[in-house]
Amino acid sequence: MKVLKFGGSSVADAKRIKLVKKIVENNIKDDKQIIVVSAFGGVTDLLLEAAHQASLRDENYTGVMEKIEKRHLETMQELLPIASQSKAISAVKRELNTLETLLEGAFLIGETTPKLLDRILGYGELLSSYIVSEFFTSEGMDCIHKDSRALIKTDENYGKAAVDFKMTNRLCETYFGTVTYKTIVVPGFAASSPEGNSTTLGRGGSDYTAAIMAGAVNASVLEIWTDVSGMYTANPKLVKQAFAIPDISYEEAMELSHFGAKVLYPPTIQPVLSKGIPIHIKNTFQPEEQGTRIRKNTNGSARPVRGISHIDNMALLSLEGSGMVGISGISKRFFEVLSLHNINVALITQASSEHSICIGIAESDMQKAEKAVNEAFEYEIATKKINPVVVEDNLAIIALVGDNMKSHQGLSGKMFSSLGQNNVNIRAIAQGASERNISAVIDRADVKKALNTLHEHFFEEHVKQLNIFVMGAGNVGEKFLNQIRQQKKYLKEKLRLNVRVVALSNSRKMYFDDGGIDLKNWKDFLDKGEPADIDKFFEKVKALNLRNSIFVDNTANAVVAGTYAGYLKNSIAVVTCNKIACSSELEHYSQLKDLSRQYNAPFLFETNVGAGLPVIDTLKNLIASGDRVNKIQAVLSGSLNFVFNNFDDKSSFEGVVKQAQAEGYTEPDPKIDLSGVDVMRKILILARESGHELEIDDIENESFLPQESLDTTTVDDFYASLVKHSSHFENIYAEAAKKGCRLKYVAQFEDGKAKVGLQHIPKDHPFYNLEGKDNIVLFFTERYNEQPLLVKGAGAGADVTASGIFADIIRAGNF
Incomplete structure (x- = not known):
């Protein structure tokens, strides 16, 4: 004999009850089967609401009662042929009249006693099981309805009665052993005391009813049919990657159900455990799914955590x-x-x-x-x-x-x-x-x-999901998003990293999708987003509270840089190409580094120096290994290197600068690059990462720009000043050419002091043949004291900067 229990979601309406009938028919063989039915989905809550309102003498309880009546009558009319409706509707209306009388009593006395509430709440299962059995019979099935109150006997602890198993087992054995019908439909949840008073088995008690009967008749299996395909590794509503567990032990199932796995009511296992009756949890709406089988001796799994x-x-x-x-x-x-x-x-x-x-x-x-x-x-x-x-x-x-x-x-x-x-x-x-x-x-x-x-x-086989929040979707941001999209499959298969972009923001709009943004159409999503707000962006990132969160700053905005501390304090990693934070006051820089350590949140800024070149990473590894930096010489501005590699006596200085800006080598305001401020920030960061405490004002800046150019307040005025002082720049070029030298803007750190400025580089110097937008860094250390450690390559451009940010994302993922 089999016992099949169908939950409230499985019998929520006529359409679903028809699915139940197919499952029951497919299970019919030579043996009998007991079908335990819950109340129609939501009806128990309606009964509770009606009882509560009646106890408060709120006449609105009658409206709830009308909903209950309408729900059951409409379901019957949809399920039953007209010839079968009259008898069934009369029977259901009699029960509904009794229920209405009970609620009226609660209204009159202004309370619901536990005893009265048990009588009221049991009606959900009594009505649903009767309707289901009438439907089965009308479809030609060999079926009978049996009131579980005549079979399951309990004490009178109303609300969660304790079962008298000796009496219950005897009654079940007698009835199910003698009944000749193939299918017996019984209500779950409802029981009675030996004195005949209605009791209930607690919320989730329909599972318990089924288990009690399965244990009493030594069933071959107890099937729990619900709206999910078994017990999952975690709640699938909260964990999208969760999957059904094929086999699990009784003890494991009890632990999971005790700790909130609502697919199974915890006491369900007790009546079947001692007899070794397997429990099979199946999905009414996907009956072909394997589901979960609960039984003894399932310890063969390689996973210690089930x-x-x-x-x-x-x-x-x-x-x-x-x-x-x-x-x-x-x-x-x-x-x-x-x-x-x-x-x-x-x-x-x-x-x-x-x-x-x-x-x-x-x-x-x-x-x-x-x-x-x-x-x-x-x-x-x-x-x-x-x-x-x-x-x-x-x-x-x-x-x-x-x-x-x-x-x-x-x-x-x-x-x-x-x-x-x-x-x-x-x-x-x-x-x-x-x-x-x-x-x-x-x-x-x-x-x-x-x-x-x-x-x-x-x-998840150690595939780590990274949730990325991107601020800045300009040249660098666009390249970065394209790289993420192109490499997504590789990252997952080779590096075990599942990278999802959850939020995007530019200066106008911001867009969030906690399921991950489709990067094929990210521009469309961003255009339809809400107005950009840096503070609101931060609050939404916090509220989402996603694991392995990384904030990516692709801007050069000081206000955005000022938000890093808030992210780090919430254990959100920060990856940035924005140099402002790391070149700000030493106290602020140190605070960010401390917060990173304190909250175990990576703070990575490789692209602050050398774009995609591993300059900072190389320096960190030298320091971590115990080496000591004595001197740093570097050409750190790809934009300035581009400018002076392309400026000669046949071109205008202003024209070359405009070309550099057009090709994305300079900041939106090129004065930041040409004034040396950008290079000052970079050498400051390298000095600090070497272990030295410097402020930006400690760096000597030997500017090649006229003071009038430095004093401009707009980009147009800056370009105008370059035109005005064109002879100044021509003289600078001529002087270097006369010496057979090339112009390079060099940053240097030595003996705790740093300076930046334009230098004449002779042919035998490593900097002489530095072409295009390339950067070069020479590290003179205790170990590299004769021949410096050299890092060289493209130091500007959206693609290489984006790749540097990408590399930091991977570092954060492996943190």
Whole structure:
């Protein structure tokens, strides 16, 4: 004999009930089958609403009752042929009349007792099961309806009655052993006491009904049909990569269901476990899916962790004080008072010093628990032996579950380190003696991030998802996005990095999509976005609270650079080609570096010097290995190198500068490059990364520009000044050419001092043949004291800058 249970979503309307009928027909063989039916989806909530309104003497309860009646009558009219409707509608209306009388009674007395509420709530299953059985019969199936209240007997603990298994098993064995019908439809959830009073088995009790009957008749299998394809590795609504677990043990399933896996009601497993009856969870709407089979001996899985689950809306209750140490009976009194007030404890942790006990309870019980515990320990609190109970809310419990966890070392460390890297603060930890479960209490706002982080770590073959928030979609930004799009497959297959761009912003618009922006059409999405707002952008990034978040700054904007500290404090990595932050006041630069370390958030700015060249990375590796920098000589401006490589006695200086700007080698304001400020920032960054404490004002700038050019306030005025002083630039070129030298704008750092300026470079110097927009850096160190370490290559241009940002993204992903 099989037992099949169909949940509320499976019987929500006539169309879905027809799907149920197909499943039941396909299951019919030579043996009988018991079909346990939940209330139509949402009806139990309507019954609760009607009862509540009636108890408040709110006449609107009649409107809710009308909704309930209409729902059932319309479903019958759609399911049943006209010839079968009269009898069925009469029977249903009789039950609805009784229900209406019960609600009227609650209205008259102004309350609903637990006993009355059980009678009212049971009607959802009673009505749905009757309608389903009538439909089956009208379709020619060998079917009968049986009221589960005649089979399942309980005590009179209304709301969550305890089953009398001895009497229930006897009644079930007798009835199901003698009934001749192939299909027996019974309501879930509803039961009765030996005196005949209606009781219920608690929310989710239809699963329990099915398990009780399966255990009583020694069923070959208990099938739970619902709207998902089994028990998942995590909640698929929160973790898109979650997948159904094919096989799982009874114990693992109980742990997962206890910690919020709502596909299965926790007590369901108990009646079938001792008899070894497998439970098969299947999807009504995709019956061909494998689903999840729950049974004994499934420990063959290579994965130590079988699932990740969580419970929302939790609170922590902490009792502590020096008077607890070594005093017997404190724990007994603590848990006894909670038990007397029907407060369920989901998690317990106690300090080895016996100085404190911390428990996790439902947030709805928080105030009741606080009051009860403070009253129970009133004397100890008054004498300051124990502190008043401390309560924290807005929490959740997350749990790793797996039978094989106990045989794998380091799981706890991996769990907590991966959460810590994503700024998920852990408030309490508990691990069962069986080592089948590791639980942690976290902030409720971090649940989605925590579940995705853990799922990625334990189930996704170490493919790490990076969530990218991009500020700046100009030349560099566009190249960067194109590179991400082109390399997405390679990154996932070869580097195990799944890079998603979640947000984009330019100076006008910003656009967010937490599912990842389609980079084929990113310009269209951005054009349709909301008005750009730097502060609002930051707040939205925080609110999304995604794991492995990286903020990318492709701008040269000082206001954007000023937001880095906020991102780092929220454990959001920062990757930037914007030199302003790292060349700002030493205190601010140092703060950003400290925040990066404190919050475990990478702060990467390789493109600040040399665009895509590994200048900063090389310098960091030298310092980390114990080397010491004595001197740095460098041509650090690709734009200035381009200008002076193309300027000669046949061209105008102003024309070459305009060409450099048009080809993307200069900042939007070319004066930043030509004034030497950009190079000053770069040598300052290299000096600081070498371990020296310098400010921008400490750098000597030997400018080649006339003062009038330096004093201009607009780009047009700057170009006009270049034309006006054209003879000045011609003289500079002529003087170098006369000496057989080339002009290079050189940055130098030595003996703790830095300077920048235009120099005459002779033919035998490494800088002489530096062409186009190339940069070159010479590191003279303790180890490279005779021949310097040389880094050379393209140091300007949108493509190479974008590739440098891309490289920093990969570094952040491997952090």
